[in-house]
Amino acid sequence: MAPVADANPPSPLQLPLSLKSVAFLFEDDTSGPLWFKKDAFSNASFDPEAYISDLRRFVPFETLRAELRDHLGGLKSELVELINRDYADFVNLSTKLVDVDGAVLRMRMPLNELRGKLVSVRDNVNSTLLLLQDGLKRRSDASASRETLELLLDTCHVVSKVEKLLLELQCMPEDGPQPLQIEKNDGFRKVNSNNNLGEDHGASLEEPRSRLLERIASEMNRLKFYVARAQDLPFIQNIQARISTADATLDASLRCCFVGALERQNEVVIVHCLRAYAAIDNSAGAQEAFRSAVVSPFVQRIVLSSSGVAVPQRSDRLEEMFEDIKTHIQTDCLFLLEKAAASNSGLQVFDFLSNSILKEVLSALQTGKPGAFSPGKPKEFLANYRSSLKFLNFLEGFCRSKNEVGSFRASVAYTDFLKQWNLQIYFTLRFQEIAQSLDNSLAGPSATQKDPSKAEENKLGLALSSSITLWECLQRCWQDDVYIDAISDKFLRLSLQLLSRYGTWLAVGLAARKTGDANNHPGGEWALASAPEDFVLLRHDVELLVHVVKRSYTDQVLALLSGSPNNVRVMVRESLFLGPQSLLTMVPDLSDVLIEALTDKxxxxxxxxxxxxxxxxxxxxxxxxxxxxxxxxxxxxxxxxxxxxxxxxxxxxxxxxxxxxxxxxxxxxxxxxxxxxxxxxxxxxxxxxxxxxxARQRGAGSADTTDNxxxxxxxxxxxxxxxxxxxxxxxxxxxxxxxxxxxxxxxxxxxxxxxxxxxxx
Known part of the structure; x- marks a missing residue:
């Protein structure tokens, strides 16, 4: 097959290579627009839709289509050129493709055989895997069953062991009254051992029992661990009654031994019992036993009589009672508190301070002296409240770290103890007392001067009785027989309210005085009834009060708040500076009243x-x-x-x-x-x-009168x-x-x- 003859008119596909080359020499590749990039079609990530959408934003659709058609024609021309250049190879391409189907069949047969073998191997592997997984599952189930069986056997063994130890405990002889040689040791009596068997017989019986109880408690702890792991199994449910019985017997025996040791004040036995309580996680039982055996007797003796009626010889003041309780705590409870707080004793789980001592004191006070918590008598209430805070500080003295103090203050007994003191009602009564005093003074018919008989009380040098009362009320808020640290914010607010009330009284009076009518300014009648000279005395009092409040009074308040953070103290100082500032704005008006009156006269x-x-x-x-x-x-x-x-x-x-x-x-x-x-x-x-x-012009002959x-x-x-x-x-x-x-x-x-x-x- 030969190329097309030149007799026919040449087409783009039939142009000679020499002519096409010459044509391309004179072709301007840059004749296309700049926006049409031919290289973009060869990019592997070319997206026709994105390409067209981008170009259509600034190129009309008809122009784009014409340009694409021109580019398509150019590509076809290049394809014809390539075919004509390698025309012989193009014609011989089909002659080289001989027996393609046969080659495909020969390649397919081994591939099918390989596929069959792979499928067979896969099936064998899957079946083996299933067998292996089933075996592992049965092995896991057997292991779990074995562990459960071992757990049940261990549980049964521990139950039997606990019962046997409890039986051994019950077979031990009971302690009788034995003479013990006792000495004081850090506020707690300690048993002295000696070679005399008769004198040491009580201690020799208590110590083995306490050691045995500690051992039983450790076994009971292990038993509870086993039961917690298998509590849903029928076997555990069947022996639950035995476990409960053993637990109750252990608790009763441990309490009896612990109470006996507390009564005899045997240090060794007490430590064994506390470890036993800690082992079974029954700290509440030890705290309650200590409360009933040691704390309750002396607290009840101090607060209550034997019949449960309040002791009549003292009033509801608690100061002396707390002092007696402190003395007994130092002598009867110090040893146990120190043992429980020791760093390496392992007894930090016990909180005898709050759950035994403070709880019992609170219960006794609620029963025997309920009137001590009543704010109806503010003076006695304040004295009792401060005595109680001193008592709490005394108890906090047994804490050895800030964490212990925080735990003590977060305890339920501590919170309940503070809840008994209704400080809100106390402040309400004090508020009524102080505010009513100022209101009564400001409700007078006029601004009266001070009473000469009270000159000693008016050391500040104020002129009018209303100003003197205000200063007394301001001081009253922070006096020792009124002020309470826990509600210092309320007393600060009361002080600012007193200053504001005094300022309102002045403002209303000045407005009534200016208009001459008190009907539109209720509370300003005093200004109309007061002499103008009294207003300059008011000015003197206002300036003096502002000066004193900003200096000595603020220092007095900040001294009481010395334990507060610095930012709180700064805010208090700013509030006390801004509080009386409004009074200074009335000084010119107060002066104007007298100035106008004197000017009019x-x-x-x-x-x-x-x-x-x-x-x-x-x-x-x-x-x-x-x-x-x-x-x-x-x-x-x-x-x-x-x-x-x-x-x-x-x-x-x-x-x-x-x-x-x-x-x-x-x-x-x-x-x-x-x-x-x-x-x-x-x-x-x-x-x-x-x-x-x-007249001179009208009347002739009149007297001659000069203009001078x-x-x-x-x-x-x-x-x-x-x-x-x-x-x-x-x-x-x-x-x-x-x-x-x-x-x-x-x-x-x-x-x-x-x-x-x-x-x-």
Whole structure:
């Protein structure tokens, strides 16, 4: 087969290689758009849909399709070129494919044989595996059955052994009363052994019993371990009655031996019994036995009588009772507490401190002295509560680490003991007592001054009884016979509430005083009934209270909270600083009440200056030569207040501020009044001048009157006012006020002074 002849028109598949090569030489490979990447089609991870979707975002679909068609045509041309270049090999390809089916059959036969062998081997392996797994399962079941059987045999053996040991224990002779030689050893009596068999007979009987009981307890512990592992088996359920009987017998015998050892105070026997209790995990039994045998007798003897009635010789105060209990604990319980707390004794599981001692004390108090927990008598309640805290601290002294102290405080007995003290009701009673005292003082008809008979109680120097009561209430919150550390936050809040209540009382009174109506401001009646001078005393008290609260009072509170964290102390200090801060905002208003009252009184005297106009208008007096009498009385109300002994609490600073404020207000009123008088006089003169000129023009032959005669009135008034202003300035100087420093006085001087006379001249 030969290539296609050149006679026919050449097609793309039939172009000669030389012509195609020449065509490709002049073809511009970069004529395609930049966005069309031909190399992307050769990528192994090429995704047509993703490729088209990416291009369609910025290339129109028709353009993309045309470009793809052009690329397809180019690929076909390349394929035709490759076929024409290797045309002989392409034609001979089909002639080389001879007997392909036969070769496939020859290859298939050995493969089928190999598959059959592999399937047979797999079946054999599976069957062997199943047999092996079945054998392992039967072996595991047999092992489990054997373990269960061994467990049951061991359980039966231990039960029998326990019963045998208990029978041996019962066959031992009972202890009789034997004389024992005893000595004191760290608060607990210890048996002294000697070679005398008669004297040591009691100890020789107790110790073997205790050792045997310890052995039985260890076996019983092992028995309980076995029973826990096989408790659902019928065999265990069948022997459960024997186990329960043995357990009850052991518990009764162990309790009897332990109680006897406690009564005889045999150290060796007690240790064996405690180890036995620990082995069977029955710490509650040992604690209850110690409570009934040792703790209960002396606690009941102290708190209760033999018949169970409260001992009548003492009241409900617990201090003496706790002291007696402490003494007995030191003598009768110290040894056992030290043994249980020893680091290497293995007896740390026992908590005799809370479950024996504290529990018994609480039970006895609930039965014999229930009134001791009643907050209805706050003084006795507080004394008993503090005695109980001292008792708890005494018990905590037996703890050897912080963990032990934490465990003791987390115990049920400790929690129940603290629950008996209802501190919330106690605080409510104290709150009513303190708050009612302040409310009664603030409910008075007016702001009354202190009682002279109570001058010794008012060491702070407060002026009014309401302020004194507030200070007493603030101190009362933190006094030793009221304050409790556990509710310190409540007393802090009460202190801030007292300050707030006092501030509200002042604010309502000032509002009622300002409006002159107490109906819209309930509780402000006192301000309307109080004298203006009382408000400056209120200001004195407010400033003094704020100063003391921020200093000595805060230090007193922080001293009581010395055990609190630093951040708590910082917050307390900030709250006590912010609490009285609102009182300081009322200081200007308190001063303004007296300033306005004194100013009104002085201005009332000043109004007499209006008579100067009438005096010189109605009479033909000459120019004045001395000041008017009213001037000496203008500042008299202010001087009267300053010299009154009832207001001796007012400090010099407050005096100076008061004088300055009142003087400035009076001088301003004086300036306004003088200018009105001068202006009115000059207007009157101008009117008279017009009338006289009109009369001269209308009536001939009238007397010749010059225009200067009309000027006498304003000149005389200004001259009189000038003399008065000078005297007023001297009066201000007597009070310590430099008149020239007052802008209103300067304005007044310029209004009435003769022309050319300066204030400083």
């Amino acid at each position: 002085c201005v009332e005297v000043l109004k007499q200056a209006k008579g100067i106009v009438a005096t010189y208008r109605m009479t033909n007096r000459p120019l004045p030569s001395r000041h008017s009498p009213y001037v000496t009385s203008i500042l008299q109300p202010l001087k009267t207040f300053l010299e009154d002994d009832r207001y001796a609490h007012v400090t010099n600073e407050m005096h100076a501020e008061l004088i300055a404020s009142v003087s400035e207000k009076i001088t301003s009123q004086y300036d306004v009044l003088a200018r009105d008088m001068v202006s009115m006089a000059r207007q009157t003169e101008a009117s008279l001048l017009l009338l006289r000129r009109g 005669v009309s000027d006498n009135l304003s000149d005389k008034i200004c001259a009189q006012l000038f003399l008065d202003v000078q005297e007023y300035g001297r009066r201000l100087a007597a009070l310590g006020i430099t008149a020239a420093d007052l802008p209103a006085y300067t304005s007044l001087w310029q209004c009435v002074a003769p022309q050319g006379m300066n204030l400083t001249s």
